[in-house]
Amino acid sequence: MSSAPHRVVVLLTLLLTGMLMCRAPLSANEASWLPVSQVMSELSQNPDFVEALYTRLGRNPKAGGILGPDEIKRLRELILGKNFEALDRFPGMTVTGMGRAVRLAAAAMDKSTDTAIPQPDAVEGTDRAPIEEELGIPAAGRSPAPDAYLRSLGFGLEVGDRIDPELAGRYADSLRLAEVLNRLSLDSRDDASGYHVVIGGQPVDTPSALMNALTEAGHDLEVRDSRYFANFGDLIYQGRDVLTPFWIDTGITVPGTDRLLLVPVSHSQHEFIVRGPVVNAALSFYFGIDGEAVFRPSVTRDQAWVMGHVAHRYQGAEALEVTRLASGIVRAYSMIKQHHPELPFGGYYALGVCNDVNAMIELKMQGETSLFPLTLDPQFFAGDGEVERLARRLPLDNGRDAKPDPRRILGSIPVAELSMLPLPLLRQDLEEVRAAWGNGSLAFSSSRGALIWVLTAIACLLAFLLLVRSRQASGK
Secondary structure (H helix, E strand, C coil), rough: CHHHHHHHHHHHHHHHHCCCCCCCCCCCCCCEEEEEEHHHHHHCCCCHHHHHHHHHHHHHHHHHCCCHHHHHHHHHHHHCCCHHHHHHHCCCCCCCHHHHHHHHHHHHHHHCCCCCCCCCCCCCCCCCCCEEEEECCCCCCCCCCCCCEEEEEEEEEEEECCCCCHHHHHHHHHHHHHHHHHHHHHHCCCCCCCEEECCEEECCCCHHHHHHHHHHHEEEEEEEEEEEEECCCCCEEEEEEEEEECCCEEEECCCCCEEEEEECCEEEEEEEEEEEECCEEEEEEEEEECCCCEECCCCEEECCHHHHHHEEEEEEHHHHHHHHHHHHHHHHHHHHHHHCCCHHHHHECCCCCHHHHHHHHHHHCCCCCCCCCCCHHHHCCCCHHHHHHHHHHHCCCCCCCCCHHHHHHCCCCCCCCCHCCCCCHHHHHHHHHHHHHCCCCEEEEHHHHHHHHHHHHHHHHHHHHHHHHHHHHHHC
């Protein structure tokens, strides 16, 4: 079997694993994207793909990595029986199966020496030697090619991100600014011997001081608190985006039904947009699957189905305050991970997912957070620093007794109004839930929703982790 078919089957197996978590109310806008079930239906007509799929799901004893025997058996029955529609609504995995998945993944992380997740480009070293350098913008460097982050898998499939032409033109400056902000964040000395950046002839030693110097030099700074649906697949089939969300069982009963509300996993980030006579850059800040809470250069464009909504905009003094707090999070997370090197996946999930750090910022700036889900373990935030105190104030969704929060669940949907949501079944469920919540008739399940979220989050983590490794091994 060639490597390309093998990678295709690995990828689709991971995507299908996520789809199997819950009964997902999928209804894709066919003019813009395709559901996974349709892609599988078409690919199954190719004998080479079918043979690769058989090998992946059963004939190879090392295959089926994150699926237990029962799940493999059921998945094979659905796919080999061509019951593709069921792939969009299959029941969730068992607790036993997911427990096995976690143990296997942790063991793989402990024993593997060649599959570590690469650090993001924006991360700089933490050398504490006294250094003073110019900002270095405009920066040298080429823009990424349009297909730089796309990889063909054969069978009409591509995986990866498309480049945004506008962002690509600013990539060199964005990368340099992200490097500088991360370096300044990590160098927390109070004396004059640390890392400084010279701008306008004056040295600055903190990210907020740098941004303030830029604004005084005629630049505009806007920070956007943005929400999206998380795209764990980045899959394109015959030029069309493939709808690959991971669905969360919220534990809320959809009014008038016996179904629980399912919503796609959300992604949030704070976006730093700088425009002016010298610096023109676009950055994002979040805690990623790579285990890094850092400023990152923005250069790709999202698939249409992930939507996008700006919950809050900050300018002036508020934008500088968000910059200060984000830099404090970079430093705090770096220190926590130094004290807990045993945490798998760089601390992802134990220290939160992408939403947790952004929820801290929203909590500080707005007095509450509207993000869901939040997963950090407070035991790792026992210190007296500002970030630790904010972390302990967050409402969490992964505890056994965690009660679903309709306000945050609705707040994480990445549209300004539910009427704008192009997934009709999901939109209808959310409207019914919002109405029942408003009149006090909303019903909740027991702790099932919180438990299934834990399992789903772990599945998302493992699937995306393996996907990142697959891309790294292929030279992306």
